[in-house]
Amino acid sequence: MIRIGIPRALLYYQYYPMWKTFFEELGAEVVVSPPTTQVMLASGSSRVVADTCLPVKVFLGHILALVGKCDYIFVPAIRSVESKVYNCSKFLGLPDLTRAVIPESPPILDIDIDINKGKRNLYQAIYQLGRHLTWYPLRVRRASQAAWQAHLNYHQLMSSRNLTPPQVIERISGTAEAEANSSYLISAQATIAVIGHPYLLYDEHVNHRLIHRLEQAHNRVLTPEMLSTEELQSAIARLVGRAYWTYEEEVVGAGAHYLQSGADGVIGIIAFGCGPDSVMMDVVRQQASRLKATPFMSLTLEEHTAEAGIVTRLEAFLDMIHRRKRSQVKTCV
DSSP, X not given: OOEEEEOSSTTHHHHHHHHHHHHHHTTOEEEEOOOOOHHHHHHHHTXXXXXXXXXXXXXXXXXXXXXXXXXXXXXXXXXXXXXXXXXXXXXXXXXXXXXXXXXXXOOEEOXXXXXXXXXXXXXXXXXXXXXXXXSOHHHHHHHHHHHHHHHHHHHXXXXXXXOOHHHHHHHHXXXXXXXXXXXXXXXXXXXXXXXXXXXXXXXXXXXXXXXXXXXXXXXXXXXXXXXXXXXXXXXXHHHTSSOOXXXXXXXXXXHHHHHHTTOSEEEEEEETTOHHHHHHHHHHHHHHHHHOSSOEEEEEEOTTOOHHHHHHHHHHHHHHHHHHHHHHHHHHO
């Protein structure tokens, strides 16, 4: 059986169930790299120049972790998934970058996704990817349909049950931890929304277990995936009119929504040196300043970010929110 490696980085938390379903429907075994470690981050960083952004360094570390464990590694180049909405440049040349800096990597399975080129081009790209595993177009078509349905079910489950991507992936894998976590904090002290890209929110090594720390401090945590597509698009329309960057809903859409409803505080997570993230988070920051209703804090992560610094800022932010809530209760009384 052919083994397809999938790095647990970048777009993994957005599309893993879809990718897994597609390759398994074609008879392949899917191998996922382990959670990020300092060794993986250091090995990925050693292959590129210092100015390369943190998420790409982490991604390359995951590629290296898969060397020798699979026959192919799946590295898509996702340019655009919505008309006239464009992706960050780091995603465009990812397959070529991987081949260039990790020559010992197994063969790369790549696919160029660009909705702006039309559906015909997309279908051809999917068939070309499937041909590595089968020569029957009908089988590839059925696999792609099953994969798309898995993707829809994945996002519907997150938004309807208020679950994070790791919780849903655990549920798909047959564990019960997602159920336990979903009812973890019935009597939360505060509701904190965390916005940003999944590869920053759910990589516990990169963010120093941010969500876990919030929950341990008896706070309910909300994330962008817990909102429906309609809620995210409506929030973007109110704030900027229409999205320009792919995955802008994870930052601008979620930020605009949670600043106005459902959260006692909002924490934005961005990667150091990421231009699109900086622009999008600044839009959210300006909205928070205008509304002056919901406290907002932005955290910038890079490979030298100290855990102590994250913990200190987090404790100060939570203390401010809890004091604010207590003062509001006293005022009402």
